Amino acid sequence: MPSVVNGDLCIKCGTCAGVCPVEAFHVCDEQYVVDPDTCIDCGVCISECPQEAITSDDEADEKWVKFNAEQAKICPGAND
Numbered sequence: 001m002p003s004v005v006n007g008d009l010c011i012k013c014g015t016c017a018g019v020c021p022v023e024a025f026h027v028c029d030e031q032y033v034v035d036p037d038t039c040i041d042c043g044v045c046i047s048e049c050p051q052e053a054i055t056s057d058d059e060a061d062e063k064w065v066k067f068n069a070e071q072a073k074i075c076p077g078a079n080d
Contacts, residue, residue, distance in 0.1 A: 017078035
């Protein structure tokens, strides 16, 4: 299950993108999202997020699962 960023909790600090081993994070209007096609579900971002704004998609609100997937397709990678 890929990770999902809850935009209501995210403070846009970038910690998640900094620890992701596969660069699955994208930035959309300063909002971090996870590309579910790139995420390997290692969980590093979940444990490192200071706001607890990241969960696995089976625990996330469906609105954030959908938002992350849609935005990741149209926004650049966080490390681009």
